[in-house]
Amino acid sequence: MMAANSIDAAYRNGTRRFLFLGSTCIYPRMAPQPMPEDCLLTGPLESTNEAYALAKISGLKLCQHYRTQYGALFHSAMPTNLYGPGDNYHPSNSHVMPAMIRRFDEAVRTNAEEVVIWGTGTPRREFLHVNDLAQGLVHLVNLDDPPNLVNVGTGTDISIRELAELIAKVTGFTGKIVQDPSKPDGTPVKRTNTDLIQSTGWSPKIDLETGIKRTYEDYLQATESGCLREV
Secondary structure: OHHHHHHHHHHHOOOOEEEEEOOHHHOOOOOOOOEOHHHOOOOOOOHHHHHHHHHHHHHHHHHHHHHHHHOOEEEEEEEOEEEOOOOOOOOOOOOHHHHHHHHHHHHHHHOOOEEEEEEOOOOEEOEEEHHHHHHHHHHHHOOOOOOOEEEEOOOOOEEHHHHHHHHHHHHOOOOEEEEEOOOOOOOOEOOEOOHHHHHOOOOOOOOHHHHHHHHHHHHHHHHHHOOOOOO
16 A cells, blocks of 8 residues: 555656665565566465565556556666664564574673574575665666666575574674574575676675674664664
């Protein structure tokens, strides 16, 4: 409803340009890897985020058809998994990156011997720093003829287990990392094909370890100042 209302209101009020943000969860659960834009609607969605994916698909398709029918420069970008300063660090309702940062930091503070992470650790995910996304979006809105739909990501992925080990390294945790296979893994692999956006002249600049270090520094500052976001 938000997508339909905002896109239609933008058109009716003469908005010259509208950039809609989707998510890579729009692609089929068993999409080819890396996921190209043209695999959209070629298979069933991941059941755990189907409702969100359908909302995003509706918005990007609405932009595409307003552009076709009315000539409005409405287009869409599909960011991969994002992380960075200002994230939500709720202990149970946050995404994987901030959840792990908090969990490992608390383990260091309490001298815990182990940290438990969800699932088998085998699913692979791609992560993009929010500053890279911001630059990518500015790049897209400055294109005279942007793609209707374009992935914004790094094109590289990492297993959840490898991510946990990297965060342990950044936070200084030296204990044991334990898997909880009773928790869901979700989609086995999610990695975007970034050939299209790179062909327009954009690519990310922040490597994952550097980005995690910067994010952890922001987390520590927010914790110390009492303004850690938990919603």
